[in-house]
Amino acid sequence: MSLNGQSKISEILKKYRSELLAAWVSEQMTASIRKDSLKEIEMREESREFLELLVAALDRGNLTDIQTSEWRPVREMLSSISRDRSHKGFTPTETATFIFSLKQPLFTRLSSELADDSQSLIQEIWSVSTLLDKLGLLTTEIHQKVREEVIFRQQEELMELSTPVVKLWDGILALPIIGTLDSNRTQGVMESLLEKIVETGAEVTIIDITGVPTVDTLTAQHLLKTVTAARLMGADCIISGIRPQIAQTIVYLGVDLADVITKATLADAFALALKRIGASITRNQPRN
């Protein structure tokens, strides 16, 4: 990449700024499927600002490394655009199109400018193409990062939703577990259950695992730990809602649930719990 070539690009950008901008915007408009969510004025403004920053960065003469400080304004601008588009639900392709659609007008302009010098034309196109590719990848990367942030936040929220301890009856608590049990979660669940046992003086606790999709040795161990801890505090534990597949898995894994009372459904477990505390429910009217 000759120094001469570098200056040429920024020169062309400066000279034909308005033409390039118009061509670029129209290129983006045709490429964009979501004309509704991105107005042309907005797009023009973004593009104009980007071109300005690009020219400023190009003037420093560095075309190969976009991680340096002179490219920071460009990077920041791109990241804010990517973020914005990611939040609006754009795909990575649509986001990167913002950069890649600049290629066509720029190349056209370059080839008409350097029509008589094919050697430098190729060089120019090569360096511009590499640069735009890098910038395009940057938008994709940022797009990805924004998505990952969303996933991470949702994970945390899921953890906070966690598991409520429900009081079913005086002296009977229920713990309906929904979703996979991992070490982190079990610790929290165990603590809140034990606190609640102290608080309510419950004698029987029902752990319902109808909503647990799969059980592995670790999960089973966590469950057993919770049961044992509750028993140490003086509360009996009943596990209910074990699905057939989970029962099979537990046996194949060799987990010993012999010391734990298990019931098929929460209703069965509740009936047993009532019996344990010496209460009973009767029907006042015969069922129709």
Place this chain on the structure above:
Amino acid sequence: MDEKIPILKMGQFLLVTIQVDMHDRLAMTLQDDLTNRISQTNARGVLIDISALDMVDSFIGRILGNIAKMSKILDAETVVVGMQPAVAITLVELGLSLKGIRTALNVEKGMALLRRAIALTPEEMPDDRAEV
């Protein structure tokens, strides 16, 4: 060396309330005293209240288990009551599930459990309120 955990006799039961930090020697002393008292008094049940205890180590956990086993040999049921959640979690993490021990949430429930365990008729029940 001087400090001792008091053992209260309530009818046929012995009541131990641990209110100080258990260290190893104290635990051993308790084990000694308790077994002696059980055979002296012919106690049928032992209630150990550990609600004031917010830390246990594996040694204390094991001593508690041992006390229960020894009492059983001396024909007395043991109930441990008032275990703190943190203590329960610690014991489970240490792998001590204290299988032989009966547990209850508080002294009242522990007493009821003991009575059920040794199947006393209501007339024979000691009047624990008067003694406390």
